Amino acid sequence: MKKTIPLIVTFITGVIMTVEYFSPHPLVQHPKAAIEKWGISVMSAMIVLGTLNILIVNLPRIVRKERDWMYKAIMVAAMIATAGLGFYEQGKFDDKGSFSNWMFTHLLVPLQSTMFALLAFYITSAAFRAFRARSVEATLLLAAAIIVMLGRVPIGELLSAKLTGGALNLPDLVSWINDVPNLAGKRAIMVGAALGAISTGIRVILGMERSYLAG
Amino acid sequence: MKKQLETAGVLLFLAAGVILSAKPGKPVGGETGQAEGPARAAAEARPVSMRPAEVLGAADRWNDSGDALRLFVRQSGDPEKQALGVLVSEGGGSGWKPAAAQVVVHRDPSGKSTGSLLPETAGEIKDQITHTLTAQIPPDKRGVSMRLRAVTRNIASNGLMNIAALALTPDGRVAVGIELSRDGKAGLIPDAFRLDASTADGPTPLPIAAHLVFQDKDKAVKALEEEKISGLAGDVVLVSLQAVPGGDKPFMLRAGFLAASAQARDEIAVSGPSLPVAAEAAWFNGLRLNVALLLAAVAGLIFWFMWQAKRSANLYVRRIPGIDAIEEAIGRATEMGRPVLYVPGILDMTNIQTISSMLILGKVAEMVAEYDSDIVAPNMIPFVREVAADVVKQAYYNAGRPDAFKPESVPYLSQEQFAFTAGVNGIMLRDKPAANIYLGGFYAESLILSETGFQAKAIQVAGTAEVTQLPFFIAACDYTLIGEELFAASAYMSKDPRMLSTLKAADWAKMLFIGLIVIGSVSLSLGMPQFSQFFEIAAMK
Known part of the structure; x- marks a missing residue:
């Protein structure tokens, strides 16, 4: 029973959400809209559980002063401060004078930008490894990457025009690489992924996949 | 022979994609440029x-x-x-x-x-x-x-x-x-x-x-x-x-x-x-007849192969090295006495990639429990955390070690993308997991995570259907499950013939799609657009 009811709920929900794409009839659309609303409500309620989880996982470690407890203390303090200010300012987040807004603009945004900026360095190191011509495939990748990178900057266009006397326009070659072989590969992956998603969906709806069920 | 057939199939599929990509855009009177x-x-x-x-x-x-x-x-x-x-x-x-x-x-x-x-x-x-x-x-x-x-x-x-x-x-x-x-x-x-x-x-x-x-x-x-x-x-x-x-x-x-x-x-x-x-x-909705027909065809293939699997359990499914590597990675982590890190992506439970990731998490956690190792599965979405915690708990029960399950091994970190990324990076650098498994939907954090894992010298297995993130995973990880392999993983790991039959059906569905693409390309080239027009997807809601 503990598994049967969730399986029935999964089946009914899965069927409704599949059929609603094809049927605009209210007998289908009304349940679909209701399920979506329930989903939004449940997901919103989960934020409370997430907050509790942060406290339950981290507070004991802070109290016991386990390894790296100070990081956890900073996280919990930041969470409490942010939430507390939000309550204190009664959600006036959009007011530019509010402290919440200040925290967002002067703390969160720069921190996020910093993390995002790390990507530039990581791309460099990953590209360095990926582009080593150790095999035919890696050599092809390297050649394509050089062409695309050169074709994206003005000097690439200038060089290709000078060296080939206008016979080859590097940006055009880049467009062809992106629009034909690259796009073909992408679409092949997307078609495969879509078919995989369909078969996963069917397995879940039919109850063949049950590992997500506890109890 | 099978391998040659597989290679031929892959080449054919890519060739069909090239043909599709090279298809010139359909001119529409007055849609762009000057009015007619x-x-x-x-x-x-x-x-x-x-x-x-x-x-x-x-x-x-x-x-x-x-x-x-x-x-x-x-x-x-x-x-x-x-x-x-x-x-x-x-x-x-x-x-x-x-x-x-x-x-x-x-x-x-x-x-x-x-x-x-x-x-x-x-x-x-x-x-x-x-x-x-x-x-x-x-x-x-x-x-x-x-x-x-x-x-x-x-x-x-x-x-x-x-x-x-x-x-x-x-x-x-x-x-x-x-x-x-x-x-x-x-x-x-x-x-x-x-x-x-x-x-x-x-x-x-x-x-x-x-x-x-x-x-x-x-x-x-x-x-x-x-x-x-x-x-x-x-x-x-x-x-x-x-x-x-x-x-x-x-x-x-x-x-x-x-x-x-x-x-x-x-x-x-x-x-x-x-x-x-x-x-x-x-x-x-008649405009979606084409989608309905294709879906029915794919579903029909899946049911047909499930029926076949019921009659005969002798189903050949090609090896997927990325999935085999998961067990290898867990074994390595066990030998080294370090935990396994499992990141289920940053998307919500409404995304099929996350659902698939949860299904794989169950198998991975069961293996970890059997090997008496540890797993850490940080989450970005509170809803996903609740599901993940249940999945891991059930896996420990299935492995006969319910007492070994620790709720704090499935923590919620933050709903902010880069705060979550920083948190996972911290886990990698402090706890030094020996195996990092990234399966699910990822965006810009994919390379930050996988490069950090590389620098921490962990064996890394990644999988996503996000086409834009696959190159990063391929560059930085030891094994990558590309698109459909992510969805195939749970069935592949289960070794259940009925589940494996769905993979076979998906392969045959690909052949069907290749056929449709080729017919569409040829008919378009011959000036008969009706066939490809039938498969144009109507505007989404």
Whole structure:
């Protein structure tokens, strides 16, 4: 029973959400809209559980002063401060004078930008490894990457025009690489992924996949 | 032999993709660039008066899909050119979208009409208008007495009842689409022009009467001057609409019209009551027939192979090294006495990648429990954390070690993308997991995570269906599950013939798609676009 009811709920929900794409009839659309609303409500309620989880996982470690407890203390303090200010300012987040807004603009945004900026360095190191011509495939990748990178900057266009006397326009070659072989590969992956998603969906709806069920 | 066949299949699939990618874009008259001759002519030719106009036979194509289209017809000075105002309802009842467009229509001597959209409005409604404007004008629909027909078959989930109706005056003067609301909150005309039906002249309106049109000619004229409804109705504006009691049917309609051109604003045509009309909900969106057929074909293949698997468990499924590597990675982590890190992506449970990731997490956690190792599965979405915690807990039960499950091994970190990334990086650098498994939906954090894991010298297995992130994983991880392999992983790891049969079905479905792509490419090249047009996906809701 503990598994049967969730399986029935999964089946009914899965069927409704599949059929609603094809049927605009209210007998289908009304349940679909209701399920979506329930989903939004449940997901919103989960934020409370997430907050509790942060406290339950981290507070004991802070109290016991386990390894790296100070990081956890900073996280919990930041969470409490942010939430507390939000309550204190009664959600006036959009007011530019509010402290919440200040925290967002002067703390969160720069921190996020910093993390995002790390990507530039990581791309460099990953590209360095990926582009080593150790095999035919890696050599092809390297050649394509050089062409695309050169074709994206003005000097690439200038060089290709000078060296080939206008016979080859590097940006055009880049467009062809992106629009034909690259796009073909992408679409092949997307078609495969879509078919995989369909078969996963069917397995879940039919109850063949049950590992997500506890109890 | 099997490997050669696999290689050949992959090459064929890629080749088909190349053909598809190289397919030139379908030119659409007037969609981009300069307006075509007739479109330009119509743009320049402004209406001067409300003249008799022949109504196009658009009604028969209305709402056979659940989506709806309505047309307002007028005749310009040139009898061979007509401009139409068009409103499109998207997705079977999500409300009318005022995607007004001017359309130029040509009629050949046989009465067949073709049209092209003016460029500024063409993009949004290309598909719908193509359907409608190529319809034949049925002779029996010309010049009949005023009546409203072609009732839609759609009652929207938001309570709107779409009544798309074609009105024909004795001289073929107007055609009009109307939307009514059960609760008086219809949205055809902007709020500024909505009047209470109780002010209507004539018979007492029904409660469901239209609140959506002008009852006041001056307001209509003002709206026209402010161009708030330009393009909505050509030079014919609906200024009055009443619902009148209609026998055993819900209601009848009476409509009044105003010529929109400055020279003819005093010219008002008021219709007689319509025949009774009623709304009827559609069961099937015909525009999505192609998707339904393909889905049915794929589902049919899956059920066929499941039935085959039931009869004979001897199913060959190719090796997927990335999935085999997961067990290897867990074994390595166990040997080193370090935990396994499992990141289920940053998307919500509504995403199929996350669902698939949860299914794999169950298998991974079970293996970890059997090996008496540790798992850390940080989450970005609170909902996903709850599911993940249940999955891991159940896996420990299945492995016979429920006592070993630690709830803190499935922590929630943050709902901010990069805060979550920083948290996971911290786990990698402090706890030094020996195996990092990233399976699910990832975005910009994919490379930050996998490069950090690389620097921490962990064995890394990643998998996602996000095409833009795959190159990063491939560059930084030891093994990568590409697209479909992510969805295949749980079935592959289960070794259950019935589950494996779905993988086989997906492979055959790919062959079907390759066939369709090749046929579509060939037929397009031969100038027969009907086949590929059938598979064009209608606009999403």
